[in-house]
Amino acid sequence: MQRWVFAFIAGFLAVIFFHQPLLGLLHAYGVVPFAPFSIAATVPLQVPAWLSACFWGGIWGVLMVAALRWQGGSPVPWLKGLLFGGIALTTVALLVVFPLKGMGFDSAQLPGRFLIGFLLNGAWGVGSLIFIRTLQGR
Incomplete structure (x- = not known):
């Protein structure tokens, strides 16, 4: 049980300390049109978007952790986090979340x-594994 709680906390914190700051940099350089830590209300609970992102990050x-069967001793855990986050989350966002939110795009933008x-x-993903390793101890 403690392992799952740590995994949730790590994913939650990784949004605050890794995902959103990088989003801020991308926004500052004009790569993305939206700023980090948005307080826009989300549907259906009307919580700020950044808090919703943190919950889903958890x-x-x-x-x-379940998919990677995290043991804490992997020699290259950051690579697993990078690939899991980069591929799995992005694929789900593009194929499930964006269409549900009505955020269509043409195939040239993919x-x-x-x-x-x-x-x-x-x-x-990298941030989550850093936090998991920190919370679980080495």
Whole structure:
């Protein structure tokens, strides 16, 4: 049980300390049109978007630990986090979340959106594993 709680906390914190700061950099350089830490209300609970992202980051943290069977002793855990976050989260965002939110795009935009998603979600994955390793101890 403690392992799952740590995984949730790690994923939650990774949004705050890795995903959103990178989003801020991408926004500052004009790569993405939206700023980090948005307080725009989300549907259906009307919580700020950044808090919703943190919650889902926690859920994904649990899923990542379950999928990777995290043991804490892997020699290259950051690579697993980078690939899991970059590929799994970005694919789900593009194929499930964006259509549900009515955020359509044409196929010409797919490579760029995937690259931006890979960077943001890969940063989240690396951050999650750093926090998991910290919370669990070495």
